[in-house]
Amino acid sequence: MRNNIPLREANTLGGVYRGPSRQDGGGSILKMFARRPLAAVFLFLGGIAHAEEIGDAERGEKIFRECAGCHEVGQGAKNRIGPQLNGIFGRKAASVGDDFFYSKGLQRAANDGLLWDLEHLDAYLENPKALVSGTRMSFRGLKDPQDRHDVLAYLRRFSDNPANIPEAEPTQLPAEVELPPEILAIVGDPEYGEYLASECQTCHQRDGSDQGIPAITRWPVEDFEIAMHAYKKKIRPHPVMQMMAGRLTDEEIATLAAYFKDLE
Amino acid sequence: MTLNRRAFIGTGAAAAAVLAAPTVQGASHGKPRVIVVGGGAGGATAARYLAKDSKGEIDVTLIEPTRHYYTCFFSNLYIGGIRDIASIGHSYGTLASEYGINVVHDWAVGIDRDARTVTLAGGAVLPYDRLILSPGIDFVDGAVPGWDVTSQNKMPHAYKAGSQSELLKAQIEAMPEGGTYAMVAPPNPYRCPPGPYERVSMVAHLLKQINPTAKILIADPKPKFSKMALFQEGWGNHYAGMIEWIGPDFGGNNVEVNADEMALSIDGEVTKVDVCNVIPAMKAGRICEVAGITEGNWAPVSGHTMQSRVDENIHVLGDATSQGDMPKSGFSANSQAKVAAMAVRSVLTDSKVFPAKFSNTCWSLIDTDDGVKVGASYQATDEKIAKVDGFISQTGEDAALRKATYEESVGWYEGITTDMFG
Numbered sequence: 001m002r003n004n005i006p007l008r009e010a011n012t013l014g015g016v017y018r019g020p021s022r023q024d025g026g027g028s029i030l031k032m033f034a035r036r037p038l039a040a041v042f043l044f045l046g047g048i049a050h051a052e053e054i055g056d057a058e059r060g061e062k063i064f065r066e067c068a069g070c071h072e073v074g075q076g077a078k079n080r081i082g083p084q085l086n087g088i089f090g091r092k093a094a095s096v097g098d099d100f101f102y103s104k105g106l107q108r109a110a111n112d113g114l115l116w117d118l119e120h121l122d123a124y125l126e127n128p129k130a131l132v133s134g135t136r137m138s139f140r141g142l143k144d145p146q147d148r149h150d151v152l153a154y155l156r157r158f159s160d161n162p163a164n165i166p167e168a169e170p171t172q173l174p175a176e177v178e179l180p181p182e183i184l185a186i187v188g189d190p191e192y193g194e195y196l197a198s199e200c201q202t203c204h205q206r207d208g209s210d211q212g213i214p215a216i217t218r219w220p221v222e223d224f225e226i227a228m229h230a231y232k233k234k235i236r237p238h239p240v241m242q243m244m245a246g247r248l249t250d251e252e253i254a255t256l257a258a259y260f261k262d263l264e
Numbered sequence: 265m266t267l268n269r270r271a272f273i274g275t276g277a278a279a280a281a282v283l284a285a286p287t288v289q290g291a292s293h294g295k296p297r298v299i300v301v302g303g304g305a306g307g308a309t310a311a312r313y314l315a316k317d318s319k320g321e322i323d324v325t326l327i328e329p330t331r332h333y334y335t336c337f338f339s340n341l342y343i344g345g346i347r348d349i350a351s352i353g354h355s356y357g358t359l360a361s362e363y364g365i366n367v368v369h370d371w372a373v374g375i376d377r378d379a380r381t382v383t384l385a386g387g388a389v390l391p392y393d394r395l396i397l398s399p400g401i402d403f404v405d406g407a408v409p410g411w412d413v414t415s416q417n418k419m420p421h422a423y424k425a426g427s428q429s430e431l432l433k434a435q436i437e438a439m440p441e442g443g444t445y446a447m448v449a450p451p452n453p454y455r456c457p458p459g460p461y462e463r464v465s466m467v468a469h470l471l472k473q474i475n476p477t478a479k480i481l482i483a484d485p486k487p488k489f490s491k492m493a494l495f496q497e498g499w500g501n502h503y504a505g506m507i508e509w510i511g512p513d514f515g516g517n518n519v520e521v522n523a524d525e526m527a528l529s530i531d532g533e534v535t536k537v538d539v540c541n542v543i544p545a546m547k548a549g550r551i552c553e554v555a556g557i558t559e560g561n562w563a564p565v566s567g568h569t570m571q572s573r574v575d576e577n578i579h580v581l582g583d584a585t586s587q588g589d590m591p592k593s594g595f596s597a598n599s600q601a602k603v604a605a606m607a608v609r610s611v612l613t614d615s616k617v618f619p620a621k622f623s624n625t626c627w628s629l630i631d632t633d634d635g636v637k638v639g640a641s642y643q644a645t646d647e648k649i650a651k652v653d654g655f656i657s658q659t660g661e662d663a664a665l666r667k668a669t670y671e672e673s674v675g676w677y678e679g680i681t682t683d684m685f686g
């Protein structure tokens with residue numbers, strides 16, 4: 001891990017976005033950073049900035065709610081729909097271990113050397129598919145650079161070394177619906193799963209790719225069931241999915257969750 | 265032609281043996297055989313699901329004359345300049361190579377229901393245990409006085425996609441400044457209820473850029489149409505003053521055309537137009553009539569299995585059927601194909617059957633990033649496929665929702681074409 005590089009010494013200018021006094025001289029530095037602050041900081045530091053140098057971590061914590069439906073971060077964080085994000089700075093892409101199924105796209109990018117530094121995280125969050133074609137992360141991206149900087153500042157706090165990870169509950173969102181254990185314990189008939197799932201595959205692609213409609217393969221069963229029950233109970237607003245989930249029984253939802261979890 | 269030899273066996277002795285063995289189908293000739301006629305939304309899906317889920321236990325032959333299937337869905341977006349033609353073309357390569365489907369590029373011209381054989385234009389006679397017909401639509405002769413299929417090169421319908429769509433687009437692009445595009449809309453029931461009105465939206469989208477003073481005239485025999493309020497709101501917002509809709513109260517149901525003169529007469533009043541997009545009344549693809557399984561213009565089916573009400577060895581899918589409440593759409597055909605594939609597998613390989621479920625969603629694009637949708641879910645009852653629940657976009661929705669709706673339709677297009685062609 002490269003995240004303990006003593007960055008402060010490398011910086012002598014002070015302030016939030018510190019930069020080199022390279023060829024452009026002092027006057028244009030601010031302007032230059034106003035345009036591409038992260039890239040510039042990154043290039044100069046050649047390593048990883050501290051949270052406070054990246055953005056406002058307090059604000060970032062709030063923005064992280066957009067991620068928390070899929071990702072956990074913090075002590076004991078587990079892989080959910082997305083991988084846990086502890087130590088993400090400096091982590092090789094697609095490397096949380098065998099129990100998370102990454103897309104071929106992200107694995108390919110990892111093989112090509114993608115390492116999660118500030119610049120690449122920033123690009124991925126701006127437009128996941130632009131950086132990693134075929135990624136399974138069904139997230140439109142954060143268009144506002146400030147939002148990205150702030151959320152990255154927040155994540156940076158969980159990236160020093162594992163011992164430094166603040167003691168807080170992992171960030172799992174409160175479930176949208178509470179499902180009693182009997183429902184979660186239902187095991188469906190795989191043949192039935194295959195038939196029921198055929199209806200979903202007019203829209204959701206089998207190989208987990210997504211263009212306009214999110215990927216639903218390889219999710220933890222519980223998250224899948226919660227999402228489906230949230231549509232069924234009309235807690236989630238989408239009319240197509242409310243209709244699709246509305247006529248599924250608890251057992252059918254469990255059967256589908258199991259089927260999509262194991263889809264290759 | 266890529267017929268394999270096995271497909272020829274069975275015209276004589278083996279066919280007789282099939283007849284003599286009414287229940288355990290396929291026992292007399294090794295693998296059971298299914299022939300699917302028509303490689304569109306219904307047929308391609310059915311062939312793929314049969315081959316995939318029977319894991320080689322069923323011999324699947326798909327008969328489709330064209331080597332490239334151009335989807336009608338999104339063909340309006342091609343006309344509007346939002347997609348290119350290549351992006352709506354699909355080939356059958358994967359169905360043949362990955363799913364082992366015997367793809368035969370020919371027309372089915374005859375069906376002998378007693379002998380259970382299909383005759384192809386090329387002369388081959390293929391035996392089947394089960395036959396699936398998904399031939400889409402043909403036009404009712406004489407539906408629009410003055411128009412017949414020989415007029416389609418002057419007055420295109422563009423209701424089967426491909427060269428017709430290209431012709432229509434080229435004609436619109438060649439319109440003189442301030443010229444008139446006219447559409448003769450079809451009576452119910454027809455393929456894709458919102459299709460003509462999405463077409464008008466996309467023509468308007470194109471004209472607004474290349475010929476903003478042009479006019480659009482729609483002669484419509486129906487007093488109201490699918491998503492009417494949504495389209496009318498959208499036309500007002502995006503194409504104010506360009507589109508005139510003439511319903512039956514003003515003669516939209518009393519139309520005649522003259523292709524040589526490029527003339528359209530509405531209630532006796534003749535207008536010269538520059539493009540005349542005639543979409544005549546429709547009926548089941550002709551092969552259904554040839555098979556003798558139609559009543560009126562369509563082939564009635566049971567919703568539980570999509571079996572013909574006339575012949576239980578034939579399943580009919582998609583636009584060609586009369587089944588109840590589902591609209592004639594690609595989504596519906598794809599949904600019905602899965603039910604039929606399950607039913608056919610259960611008869612031929614004894615696999616499990618589950619209650620038939622269907623759904624449909626039809627998206628339409630009114631202007632760039634302004635998408636709307638309508639959809640419903642259905643179940644099979646003994647008389648028909650009956651609607652269970654549904655939804656429709658609302659007027660006055662914000663731009664972000666409309667954009668998300670359009671993006672969903674792009675996702676759906678990828679999803680359904682992958683579901684059809686692998």
Ligand SMILES: Cc1cc2nc3c(=O)[nH]c(=O)nc-3n(C[C@H](O)[C@H](O)[C@H](O)COP(=O)(O)OP(=O)(O)OC[C@H]3O[C@@H](n4cnc5c(N)ncnc54)[C@H](O)[C@@H]3O)c2cc1C
Binds near residue numbers: 336400584
């Ligand atoms: C402009 C337009 C827009 C549309 N938009 C949408 C949309 O957004 N969403 C949606 O769900 N639906 C849409 N549709 C409807 C959709 O295209 C049809 O409902 C769907 O294609 C029906 O599927 P099918 O299998 O019944 O017929 P088709 O897809 O038409 O397939 C029939 C196939 O059978 C072949 N065939 C016919 N006769 C024979 C024969 N004798 N032998 C061998 N092969 C034969 C034909 O070559 C054809 O390939 C649209 C249609 C139009 C015209």
